[in-house]
Amino acid sequence: MRTTLAWAALRRHPMRTLLAIFGLAIAAALLIDMVMLATGMRASFRSLLTSQGYQLRVTPKGTLPFDTEASVGGASALVASLRTHPDIDRVSPSLGTTVQVSIGDRATSAFALGTTAAVQGEYLLQGGREAAVDTVLREVVVNAAFLERLGATLGDTLDVGTERSAQLRQAGRRAQVVLVGVVRFLYVPPGLPAMAAPLPALQQFLGAAGRDRISLAMASVRVDGRDAEAQLARIEAVRQWIETEHPRVTAISTETAIVQVEERLAYFRQLAFILGALSLVIGVLLVTTLVSLSVNERLGELAVLRAIGVPQAGVLQQIMLEGLMLGLAGITLGLGLGLVTARWLNTILRDFPGLPADLDFFVWSPEAAWKALGMLLIASTVAGAIPAWRAARVRVAQALREEAVA
Amino acid sequence: MRLRFLRAPHVALLCCSLLAGPSLLGAQTPRDTVIGTPTVPLAPGRVAPSVRGIAIDERIAQDAGVRVGDTLRIAAEAGTTGEPVVVDALVRRSADPSEVARSEYRVRLHLDHLQRLTNAIDRVDRFAVAVRPEAGPSAVDSLLAGVNHVAFGFRAHASRDVAVESSRTFQVVDRFHRAIGGITIVASAVFLLCILLLKVEERRRAVAALRLAGLSRRTVALSVIAEAAVVAVLGSGVGAAIGWVATLAVNAHYQRVFRTPLTFALLTPRIALFAVSLSLVLGIVAGALAAWRLVRTPPLTLLGR
Amino acid sequence: MTAPTGNRDGTPLLEAHDVQRRYEAGESTVHALRGVSVAIRRGEFVAIVGASGSGKSTLLHLLGAVDAPDAGRVIFEGRDISRLSDAEATRLRLLRVGLVFQRFYLMPTLSALENVMLPMAEAGLAPAARRARAEELLRYVGLGERTGHRPTQLSGGEQQRVAVARALANEPALLLADEPTGELDAATGAALIALLQRLNADGLTCVLVTHDAALAQSAQRVITMKDGRIVQDTGASPS
Numbered sequence: 001m002r003t004t005l006a007w008a009a010l011r012r013h014p015m016r017t018l019l020a021i022f023g024l025a026i027a028a029a030l031l032i033d034m035v036m037l038a039t040g041m042r043a044s045f046r047s048l049l050t051s052q053g054y055q056l057r058v059t060p061k062g063t064l065p066f067d068t069e070a071s072v073g074g075a076s077a078l079v080a081s082l083r084t085h086p087d088i089d090r091v092s093p094s095l096g097t098t099v100q101v102s103i104g105d106r107a108t109s110a111f112a113l114g115t116t117a118a119v120q121g122e123y124l125l126q127g128g129r130e131a132a133v134d135t136v137l138r139e140v141v142v143n144a145a146f147l148e149r150l151g152a153t154l155g156d157t158l159d160v161g162t163e164r165s166a167q168l169r170q171a172g173r174r175a176q177v178v179l180v181g182v183v184r185f186l187y188v189p190p191g192l193p194a195m196a197a198p199l200p201a202l203q204q205f206l207g208a209a210g211r212d213r214i215s216l217a218m219a220s221v222r223v224d225g226r227d228a229e230a231q232l233a234r235i236e237a238v239r240q241w242i243e244t245e246h247p248r249v250t251a252i253s254t255e256t257a258i259v260q261v262e263e264r265l266a267y268f269r270q271l272a273f274i275l276g277a278l279s280l281v282i283g284v285l286l287v288t289t290l291v292s293l294s295v296n297e298r299l300g301e302l303a304v305l306r307a308i309g310v311p312q313a314g315v316l317q318q319i320m321l322e323g324l325m326l327g328l329a330g331i332t333l334g335l336g337l338g339l340v341t342a343r344w345l346n347t348i349l350r351d352f353p354g355l356p357a358d359l360d361f362f363v364w365s366p367e368a369a370w371k372a373l374g375m376l377l378i379a380s381t382v383a384g385a386i387p388a389w390r391a392a393r394v395r396v397a398q399a400l401r402e403e404a405v406a
Numbered sequence: 407m408r409l410r411f412l413r414a415p416h417v418a419l420l421c422c423s424l425l426a427g428p429s430l431l432g433a434q435t436p437r438d439t440v441i442g443t444p445t446v447p448l449a450p451g452r453v454a455p456s457v458r459g460i461a462i463d464e465r466i467a468q469d470a471g472v473r474v475g476d477t478l479r480i481a482a483e484a485g486t487t488g489e490p491v492v493v494d495a496l497v498r499r500s501a502d503p504s505e506v507a508r509s510e511y512r513v514r515l516h517l518d519h520l521q522r523l524t525n526a527i528d529r530v531d532r533f534a535v536a537v538r539p540e541a542g543p544s545a546v547d548s549l550l551a552g553v554n555h556v557a558f559g560f561r562a563h564a565s566r567d568v569a570v571e572s573s574r575t576f577q578v579v580d581r582f583h584r585a586i587g588g589i590t591i592v593a594s595a596v597f598l599l600c601i602l603l604l605k606v607e608e609r610r611r612a613v614a615a616l617r618l619a620g621l622s623r624r625t626v627a628l629s630v631i632a633e634a635a636v637v638a639v640l641g642s643g644v645g646a647a648i649g650w651v652a653t654l655a656v657n658a659h660y661q662r663v664f665r666t667p668l669t670f671a672l673l674t675p676r677i678a679l680f681a682v683s684l685s686l687v688l689g690i691v692a693g694a695l696a697a698w699r700l701v702r703t704p705p706l707t708l709l710g711r
Numbered sequence: 712m713t714a715p716t717g718n719r720d721g722t723p724l725l726e727a728h729d730v731q732r733r734y735e736a737g738e739s740t741v742h743a744l745r746g747v748s749v750a751i752r753r754g755e756f757v758a759i760v761g762a763s764g765s766g767k768s769t770l771l772h773l774l775g776a777v778d779a780p781d782a783g784r785v786i787f788e789g790r791d792i793s794r795l796s797d798a799e800a801t802r803l804r805l806l807r808v809g810l811v812f813q814r815f816y817l818m819p820t821l822s823a824l825e826n827v828m829l830p831m832a833e834a835g836l837a838p839a840a841r842r843a844r845a846e847e848l849l850r851y852v853g854l855g856e857r858t859g860h861r862p863t864q865l866s867g868g869e870q871q872r873v874a875v876a877r878a879l880a881n882e883p884a885l886l887l888a889d890e891p892t893g894e895l896d897a898a899t900g901a902a903l904i905a906l907l908q909r910l911n912a913d914g915l916t917c918v919l920v921t922h923d924a925a926l927a928q929s930a931q932r933v934i935t936m937k938d939g940r941i942v943q944d945t946g947a948s949p950s
């Protein structure tokens with residue numbers, strides 16, 4: 001019966017109710033988008049970092065992976081040392097550099113990565129095969145942007161050089177390579193031509209600049225049945241061990257990398273927070289306005305309800321139900337609206353230069369979204385509570401008298 | 407007779423959110439400034455007999471407590487001894503939007519010094535070439551074409567193209583801001599309309615009383631509309647003031663976080679005017695909509711009897 | 712029919728002992744009731760009359776636990792109801808007292824049937840039972856065919872009959888009505904009086920405030936008030 005009354009009260013002024021629902025829907029949509037933005041970057045970045053099972057990244061002191069051209073020497077000793085640690089079960093070393101490639105009269109510069117195919121966590125093979133293990137640069141795998149830029153196909157032979165010169169041929173090192181596979185690089189922006197070759201082959205190709213050097217080593221820490229907290233502690237212990245054992249490098253765990261990225265993108269999170277908070281406030285404001293309006297108009301009716309024996313809690317409940325119903329309708333509508341706008345905003349931000357293909361800014365994480373919407377629902381119900389409380393406390397005899405006068 | 411149907415803070419809050427959207431990143435010409443007092447002038451090609459001079463980021467100076475004249479060691483690779491250098495100058499970062507999120511330190515060395523230190527003898531990453539001012543822009547184009555055609559192992563770019571490319575990050579942020587701004591404006595408009603309409607509805611009894619007292623529909627409608635418009639304008643004025651205070655806070659905060667003199671939020675008169683006129687239009691629309699509904703309904707129905 | 716029963720013995724159902732009610736209106740104090748004592752026996756049909764502002768509505772509110780006196784006691788079914796908590800008073804009004812108002816005060820958003828079902832729902836009666844009883848009550852007041860209609864689709868007299876049905880919903884021991892015919896024309900008013908008399912004949916104790924001479928005449932007992940006091944009572948029990 002209370003539900004019937006609440007429902008009837010909303011239906012009494014359909015225009016008004018629709019307007020409030022629409023306003024709430026927009027608040028909900030904004031809130032969802034902002035929650036998706038605030039939690040999405042972190043979630044997406046984490047899943048990207050951990051997608052291949054490596055939790056630690058070892059880089060030249062003070063740098064981020066492939067952020068600069070820095071590399072570390074004595075790589076084999078470093079990698080061997082890492083492999084001795086009992087908690088480390090895999091190490092994937094890699095060397096990155098920029099090379100010039102040409103086929104016929106087409107030429108481009110490309111990002112070249114030396115890796116070990118068996119353990120690498122840098123790319124996924126999509127066609128063809130891996131380059132054969134070799135100490136001389138003979139076979140490479142490349143990404144789609146590479147093929148597109150050069151108009152090349154699998155099986156083609158390319159010219160690779162460290163310098164862009166046709167005229168100054170002798171100045172740089174050069175090699176003829178066969179394109180044997182197509183891959184998708186996880187951390188390379190999709191538009192950038194990139195290739196991968198066996199690490200020793202690339203090192204040899206670069207001569208003195210590449211001898212026994214790597215830009216990055218990824219390490220995977222053994223995972224066992226322990227709880228997440230213990231696992232994190234173990235990774236942190238390994239990380240500290242690496243840094244004390246090898247002062248020339250920095251070891252970055254997934255957690256610290258996320259913190260660093262979050263620092264860089266703090267702006268978006270804060271924007272998200274402010275807009276999200278604002279939409280919550282506005283949602284509350286809308287519901288309060290609508291419900292107080294409806295309560296003020298019905299004060300007499302509510303007094304009659306009290307007079308014929310409806311307890312205070314009953315009146316309170318009936319009016320809060322109105323807020324709840326408005327909230328539910330608005331949120332349902334807002335959910336769809338929010339998902340559509342999130343998709344649109346995501347395509348805008350995905351244009352950021354230098355972003356890996358798999359990084360998203362707006363990620364639907366059910367838990368975060370339901371929490372936010374739950375908050376809005378509670379907020380809109382509580383917003384109805386203020387006028388509801390006023391209505392429930394109405395002095396019955398007095399209100400009846402006023403109703404008779406009105 | 408005055409109809410008081412709106413409480414200004416509601417509208418102020420909305421206008422605040424309205425302004426949060428289209429705030430702009432101020433575009434400024436990037437140029438690092440030397441702020442330390444060099445004890446030894448930084449002159450290209452000047453070769454000190456033993457210890458070379460370098461310029462360091464103001465950030466390193468702040469974070470590591472280094473001052474002009476201090477001696478540091480510099481090495482191409484961590485873990486190696488490197489060589490001693492003396493800090494000749496401090497450099498302050500330019501207000502370059504594309505650099506905002508980069509937090510690493512920077513040092514500046516004389517070219518020959520860096521070449522020797524990194525074992526990159528006689529190598530450079532790029533040249534900057536200035537064309538004689540009398541040559542004009544067409545000369546730049548033909549020069550570019552010439553260099554790129556001969557391709558001595560280089561690729562030439564006009565500065566403006568480089569600027570366009572390097573500002574892509576900024577453009578994306580800008581587009582995102584525009585999108586968010588648009589959404590915020592639409593959302594605020596809907597909120598404003600909702601609240602104004604609801605608030606006018608709250609006055610239905612007063613309107614009924616006026617109509618019963620014999621005032622014409624026109625008079626009643628006009629008074630409702632005028633009231634809504636005045637309140638919307640007042641509210642957006644308050645909102646603009648709050649927005650202005652917010653820009654101060656936003657700038658202070660992000661300039662500290664990102665250590666840059668860049669302006670993050672800017673409330674221009676145009677934006678303020680836009681906010682106020684948008685609220686005015688919304689106020690009139692909401693007032694008109696509500697008034698139309700109210701004056702059409704017979705007064706007795708309005709009283710709910 | 713079902714309706715309301717009550718045993719017509721001599722024990723008072725309701726007693727007021729020297730009740731007073733003041734209203735503070737700004738500086739001045741209005742003494743709406745200046746010490747009223749009255750005893751109403753089960754099965755009585757009492758009309759309270761008097762000039763406007765003499766305190767009739769105030770007294771009725773005190774008798775129905777809608778309001779509480781500043782001094783004095785009200786005893787209903789042997790229980791002092793003048794110092795009840797809000798929750799207790801509400802429960803009492805829901806289950807033991809039926810209220811009828813001059814302006815009907817039906818819920819405009821509910822149908823006639825739903826209006827009558829409302830107090831039963833509050834009392835926790837099962838849906839099927841409350842529907843059956845509400846239909847029966849509407850038939851009893853002569854509106855068996857109008858159950859689905861909204862208050863706005865009913866005439867004043869019909870609305871008042873729905874209000875009476877609603878007041879009877881939880882089988883109260885007492886029916887209180889404040890000028891129930893005040894908004895009705897003579898003929899409709901007469902029909903309503905007949906209805907109330909029929910209820911009283913079935914055993915329900917009725918107390919009504921009225922300016923309506925016809926209604927006052929139909930009562931067994933008439934209490935006249937003036938300036939917050941009872942000045943005449945045709946059926947006071949010799950106590």
Ligand SMILES: Nc1ncnc2c1ncn2[C@@H]1O[C@H](COP(=O)(O)OP(=O)(O)OP(=O)(O)O)[C@@H](O)[C@H]1O
Nearest residue numbers: 734735736741743762763764765766767768769770
């Ligand atoms: N809230 C109030 N504040 C001040 N005075 C009040 C208030 N309520 C009632 N009164 C006064 O108390 C007195 C009794 O009021 P009451 O409504 O009981 O009279 P009544 O006999 O029912 O009159 P009527 O026949 O006009 O309904 C009146 O003088 C009235 O002005």
Ligand SMILES: [Mg+2]
Nearest residue numbers: 767768769889
């Ligand atoms: Mg009265």
